[in-house]
Amino acid sequence: MSVRVRFAPSPTGHLHIGGARTALYNWLFARREQGVFILRIEDTDTERSTQEYTQSILDGMSWLGLTWDEGPFHQMERMPIYREHVDRLLAEGKAYRCTCSPERLEEVRKAALAAGRKPTYDRKCRNEERLPAGSAAGRTKNEERNFCIRFAAPLTGTTVVHDMIRGEIAVDNKELDDLIILRSDGTPTYNFTVVVDDVTMQISHVIRGDDHLNNTPRQILLYQALGYPAPIFAHLPMILGADKQRLSKRHGATSVIAYRDAGYLPGALLNYLARLGWSHGDQEIFTMDEMTRLFRLEDVGKAPAVFDPEKLKWVNSEHLKKYTDDQLVDLARPFFEKQGLAIVDRGYTARALHSERERGKTLDELAAITAFYLRDAVTFDEAAVTKWLTAEKKGLLKEIAERLGQVSDLSDLTLKPILEELQKQHNLKLVDIAQPIRVALTGTTVSPGIFEVMAILGKERVLTRLARALQ
């Protein structure tokens, strides 16, 4: 059997961390099994679905590099298919019209809850005499729209889910109620469309979050009613916030795009996400290639995982190490631009980034700490100036400037003797001489080695900055 999997987000928000991992696992599984990865937009919630979110999800997927082989399909464009299936169930007596009002439903739920039962539908309309079936789904003309269509679920027996991650899960059919498959406005509902779509798209494996685990038995009932074989299921554990609650906006950035804008590499985000729930021995860092080769659904754990931004950062820094200085220039460019800095000298920028690359864990951080190289005027940190640019130190800097003016170029070779000599002469520690220079050149007390900074800046910039700091 050929492997066909799908990622089916609903466009009611941006692509978030949890969705991205689900998409990744589907993608990895498809790649490894040489199957097909399908993207399906579940937009039957016309109230909340928007075109913007759809685009945002597509953008997120593209940025991550999770390319799809088929789609994107939109459920709103597949209405005839759903209606056809509803009609079939209706004709076979496996679905029925329900004229209960939302108000009555609410009362029934409340009463059930009060009696200690599940807040399910009491099957009133199913038990009353059947209304003329007709083509409820395809009703068009002057027909009233004050009814919806419910699935007539089996009253007895048990339904068992075969899950690649959870094993077998048996649920008593008594726990399942007659879910609505077609709303009174004629649109189908999730549990129905997902089944019809997965069948008609010939999905072989349904890999999704385990918030859908409870829905699975009802869906299996629908497969059976429709006379289709059910796909193989694999329910992934949830991703939680630091408070062990389901990850939400309250936990900070949850949209994939936010991570792109914060300077994370798509490969790093995916690497981190992959390790949330999946592992391969002690390995932490994976290339996409390694992941597609190594990923197995059998190695996915069952327990929910807490999203740890700190570890993500570390993973990102590890991935950052794999790029050359030259590649870093292009990666960091948008983040320099965000600060209003344009890259005029590519080689210079590459050398600047080289000196800082161990210090920034995201591209945003990296660009921020490298910015002083590209800025014309140094931005001074007040505390640093107060501590290190005292009158006494300024005298020292003046002396340094004079000596530097006499050398042809700045390098370890020319710089070291000069500073060491001054250090001895004034009976100072190297730190007492390095810090004033550092503040004068970078504006802060933190930077790469001072010799390196000076060599990269070059004689002209160094002297200019020194002069300016002395004012």
Add this chain to the structure above:
RNA sequence: GCUCCCAUCGUCUAGCGGCCUAGGACGUAGCCCUCUCAAGGCUAAAACACGGGUUCGAUUCCCGUUGGGAGCGCCA
């Protein structure tokens, strides 16, 4: 409330009955390196939720308890 799922260091996890004195990673702390900050190296603290079984032997298997998560929508 009912049903389902889950349970190893703070966090991500390895472990699939003896190899466990429970391993790795992030983070934390200390030391080394050192012109600052990182990076790097070394070291340390840190976990099998609890109680019953099964077994010669349980982190590993079973049951219960507790804790957490999810579902119970004319949302997906």
